[in-house]
């Protein structure tokens with residue numbers, strides 16, 4: 001699906017900012033999210049969770065709980081499918097422990113009762129006998145000698161036998177020969193960095209309503225980024241056929257990657273199957289923090305060699321990512337992406353996935369990239385300072401462009417990194433003078449962006465309005481973007497198109513809303529679905545005029561005779577064709593199914609100014625500017641929304657957010673008061689500059705924007721704080737006590 | 752403990768319900784009265800998604816007990832629009848794309864309306880501090896603050 | 911014959927070679943040929959890989975054609991959020 005040069009003409013709808021179609025529902029409180037539906041006879045589910053970080057489960061005695069009035073069903077691991085392998089097994093092991101509790105908060109059993117209060121009372125009556133095992137929650141300790149080995153059987157084939165047994169994956173990529181590269185360098189800097197786990201922090205906890213009936217069929221309503229994926233996993237975990245389970249995605253109250261998997265949905269289904277009644281489950285916030293996946297914590301070592309003029313001669317890095325008691329930490333991602341923005345001849349990048357007694361990490365916006373960039377962009381910043389080169393100039397000097405072979409392997413097609421750097425340099429923000437205790441940070445970021453499997457269908461009504469069905473939950477206004485693209489192709493007003501997220505029984509398979517794929521892939525499918533309907537409408541016009549189908553073209557909502565010999569006919573509007581469709585050959589619909597692969601890579605440059613109070617170490621963000629290549633912004637408001645939201649999540653990760661485990665292996669900050677995400681009064685306005693370097697692989701040039709926005713901020717903010725304090729910030733979060741400690745140590749050292 | 756009968760007023764309508772004394776006002780609004788516009792993001796008073804007013808005072812309904820509603824006037828997000836006419840804040844939230852997922856929106860609306868009833872000319876800082884108890888994880892707050900500023904301006908013009 | 915660049919970590923299974931040549935007309939044949947020539951790679955290929963052809967990353971397609979003129983890079987399966 002190549003870039004459609006015809007569309008370089010003025011767009012009529014693309015690039016405008018109409019009101020989103022679900023707006024009224026959402027401002028009046030009528031939109032239905034995961035926890036907002038009810039069924040007659042519905043029970044409430046609750047989960048028994050391990051208070052231990054690592055313990056063998058000796059015995060689960062549910063008799064007292066079952067005796068409580070109102071308790072209707074209890075399930076344990078024995079109520080799920082056996083014989084699973086691979087990721088299905090890992091997911092089951094995570095949502096319901098088998099023989100061993102692997103982290104504080106790990107599910108052990110679940111109860112369904114006639115009220116939420118009774119279910120939670122019953123949870124307290126379940127008696128679990130544990131044999132406590134040694135645990136480890138810190139990434140450095142986990143790969144030290146003597147650390148308890150969590151699950152040796154998870155080690156992948158590519159891990160050399162001499163590695164620590166808590167390392168489950170080793171990935172290495174690169175090019176050239178780093179020894180040669182370092183020998184050419186005038187300056188070499190090598191540093192270690194750590195980051196803590198940050199939670200995606202969606203405001204809506206996981207919630208679902210499950211109903212299994214006696215005939216083995218199931219209905220599931222849930223908050224998810226991908227209901228087809230939920231359907232597939234739940235069916236496997238329950239040992240049922242995929243099509244027998246119909247999953248409907250509710251409105252979703254944020255996900256940021258973590259709602260691409262399941263936690264409670266299979267449990268609610270199992271409870272419903274046992275109780276033979278509908279079961280609703282809603283997680284509490286502390287359950288969300290303890291038992292759903294935050295992003296990995298990390299420990300990185302980065303070494304860069306540079307010539308005096310700023311040319312990078314070599315880059316070498318090891319990124320260790322902690323992914324909980326499961327082998328899934330995305331350590332290959334920082335290895336691939338952190339140095340991809342730069343044209344480097346000699347590079348060696350290693351990723352190591354590490355297991356600990358923590359919850360299974362879950363995807364979080366560009367999984368694995370932000371923590372890697374925190375390390376790499378700081379080393380570049382330090383070297384720029386040392387060599388007296390402006391940080392943007394340094395990046396421009398090394399920037400990847402069309403034809404550059406990335407350190408991850410592939411050669412880039414047309415990309416927009418240089419454009420983002422130039423725009424950042426020219427932005428007024430970059431020349432505002434800084435005062436004492438203030439610092440400026442720059443960082444770049446790259447993310448692949450995905451395509452993924454997609455089905456879209458559209459149906460024309462007799463009055464000329466259009467129903468568009470998509471299968472990807474709308475997490476940030478995508479229905480508006482789809483309606484805009486459909487309006488553009490069909491040539492009818494945005495308001496005439498209604499977009500619905502269809503359930504799994506109503507539309508073919510769709511991958512998750514993830515990987516920044518929706519505006520790109522579902523947009524592409526929407527365009528093609530509408531084009532197939534346009535083709536049919538042209539055919540109907542040709543039929544009416546008695547001319548060849550090829551002699552009819554579609555322009556701005558009208559079928560027109562085209563070419564010199566087509567004849568002279570009054571253009572036929574879509575409405576007229578629609579009103580006769582049942583008499584001219586039947587209903588007119590369009591559909592498109594594919595797995596497009598031409599998602600254009602995303603690049604961004606972020607600028608941030610901070611002020612650090614030297615007395616307390618507290619950082620205030622003064623200004624923030626996000627410059628990002630969106631390829632083509634379909635609905636610029638929602639592109640800006642992704643840019644601002646990603647930047648602010650990054651600010652939180654950089655300054656405040658962290659998982660704090662006690663010596664006992666228990667999570668100590670399980671409420672939002674202690675797990676502090678940014679609030680309105682912490683922040684300035686977030687300026688956005690949208691760059692549009694069209695993606696050659698999308699008809700309108702779209703590139704994904706959802707994930708690249710969180711790649712640079714950890715590095716950008718760290719560079720700013722480092723520059724404000726004169727102390728290089730190697731560890732996250734840059735909380736006041738930690739920053740203050742650095743300032744005091746520096747003062748001491750300076751006498 | 753036995754259930755208790757409570758009489759209250761919600762968005763101007765008289766309402767009676769019976770609830771367990773441990774149930775929060777948020778539980779009661781959602782599960783007993785069927786008003787699911789108020790959301791539970793935390794249950795601990797930290798996120799503001801459950802914001803309502805009780806006799807004009809802005810509260811987190813997850814921190815109020817259902818039985819405390821007796822004789823009070825409760826206002827929720829469902830009561831902000833007048834029939835088909837959206838409140839200017841609702842209009843501006845949509846116009847400024849000040850929501851992505853929208854789960855925080857009900858709480859933001861209730862809190863912002865409460866602010867504008869007291870102060871139709873708040874500074875950016877005042878808006879940010881007033882809304883500091885309403886978490887939004889999607890937007891970074893920029894567009895929310897602008898929407899509230901725009902609504903305030905309209906309200907001032909309307910006098 | 912097509913040239914495939916493997917990620918560096920896979921050298922251990924190819925006798926130190928980072929670029930290998932196999933006979934294949936599409937991704938399915940390419941992965942099969944790699945497993946046949948270097949049995950040590952099989953478990954890794956089975957765990958899931960992506961293939962980049964001329965800069966475009968195919969997450970799990972098997973049918974995409976490959977030829978001697980293409981730049982083909984084997985990548986660890988990429989994941990998104």
Ligand code: FES
Nearest residue numbers: 793794796799813
């Ligand atoms: S649910 Fe009440 S403040 Fe979060």
Ligand code: FES
Nearest residue numbers: 851855887888889
């Ligand atoms: S719009 Fe999603 S939390 Fe505010």
